[in-house]
Amino acid sequence: MDRRRFIGGTALTAALLPLIGMQGAAAAPRGRLLPPALNKGDTVGLVSPSSASSERLSLQLAREAMEALGLVVKTGEHYDARYGHLAGTDAERAGDLNAMFADKQVKAIVCVRGGSGAARLLPLLDYERIRANPKVLLGYSDITALHSAIQARTGLVTFHGQIGAGSWNRFNADQFERLFFKRELMNYQNVMDSKDELVPRRNRTLTLRGGVARGELIGGNLTVLTALAGSSYLPDFTGKILFLEDVEEAPYRIDRMFTTLKLMGALDKIAGFIFGECTDCKPGDGYGSLTLDQIFDDHILPLKIPAYRGAMIGHIREQFIVPVGGKVEMDADAGSFRLLEPVFSGV
Structure with a gap:
């Protein structure tokens, strides 16, 4: 697994100031924060905060899976981009995440895939915006970086589970339905x-x-x-x-x-x-x-x-x-x- 490196430099910082705002100095979380419940017919945002998808079919499958679950799909502006092994530059990927959290139409955010690179986004995320607009965030593997940072900076409960382009077999689809739509107090056995x-x-x-x-x-x-x-x-x-x-x-x-x-x-x-x-x-x-x-x-x-x-x-x-x-x-x-x-x- 690729080890993550943060990109620095004054030129890059200056270019990203509109995106970064004051979140780099975010305070400790002010208690646990819960996202609103999800319903069939809601809009879900598909984003690629880590590695790029190697085939367009993966992107299509992610969209079709969300639609099969009864959700409307909105894609991030750069979710199909590529910058080396990454799904776009750090600014593009962080920008898509920040935009999805700010978008009142979007009720949940699902990561297309993991891989590597999510940690590079952590200084660029607008944690005050995330806290002001709590919503479901779903993904695993490299998405652990997002779960950890968002938990540390905002207290928002996020969800470690199947990615958009992953297998939506009967078990995984049932997990999604029971947790997000039926709001069960799940017993994980x-x-x-x-x-x-x-x-x-x-x-x-x-x-x-x-x-x-x-x-x-x-x-x-x-x-x-x-x-x-x-x-x-x-x-x-x-x-x-x-x-x-x-x-x-x-x-x-x-x-x-x-x-x-x-x-x-x-x-x-x-x-x-x-x-x-x-x-x-x-x-x-x-x-x-x-x-x-x-x-x-x-x-x-x-x-x-x-x-x-x-x-x-x-x-x-x-x-x-x-x-x-x-x-x-x-x-x-x-x-x-x-x-x-x-x-x-x-x-």
Whole structure:
């Protein structure tokens, strides 16, 4: 996964002043902020804040999926642009996000895809505008950078889940309908299917340490989250339930990133831990590798908090839509977590 770099320079800053305004000096969030509920027939904005789509078909599929869910689609001005591997320049991509939050017609924002590059936008987002116009933001993987920064700067609850161009299979569409349209207080428990196995193997959870914990959810993609270490775009971890996932990262890198979370003091502050899937996280050649089990034993067990792994979160075909900032109760023995309060205003 590409590591993110911020673009600086006085010339660029001067050119972007109308876009940036005063959000670079945004204060700490003034409490949790809920987006308005979503209804069929509402307008959803499609944006590309990270990598460009390699094929036009992906953009078409994203539009068709939103329409099939009963929504009207409005696309960002640069959602189909390309600047290197990115979907447009930083100013273009940030401008599309700021414009969608300001647009009264748009009730939700769905990211077409992840990839890399969202972190480059964080100094360019208008957080005061976002706070004044709260709305649903949906995406995962690289979109973790947006979830984290928006949570840190505004307190807005956003949603870690399927991207526009991803698979809208029956499970994912059902998640969307139940959470956004029916406003259910979701219970997130893996769907297991034994098929022809004597005991179920698919979608299994594994308790690392039993117990129950309550708190607000924080997290997302491990690589993207730890890349924000030392910045002002990470929310407070105190008392939070940390959920994580990753893809195509060797175990030694996973260990290094957990070490970063430990050294920055984040792990010692959390009340509970949920790990989703680490897809294609295989050790490389050489003298061997720590296993994921050993990494969790080293970094999570000493915390003495409820923890489990295997939740349907991550780069997988069927995945939960998780409200970042939502208040939940997790049960590490059952391998589940549930919403304690609505995540939409007026509900």
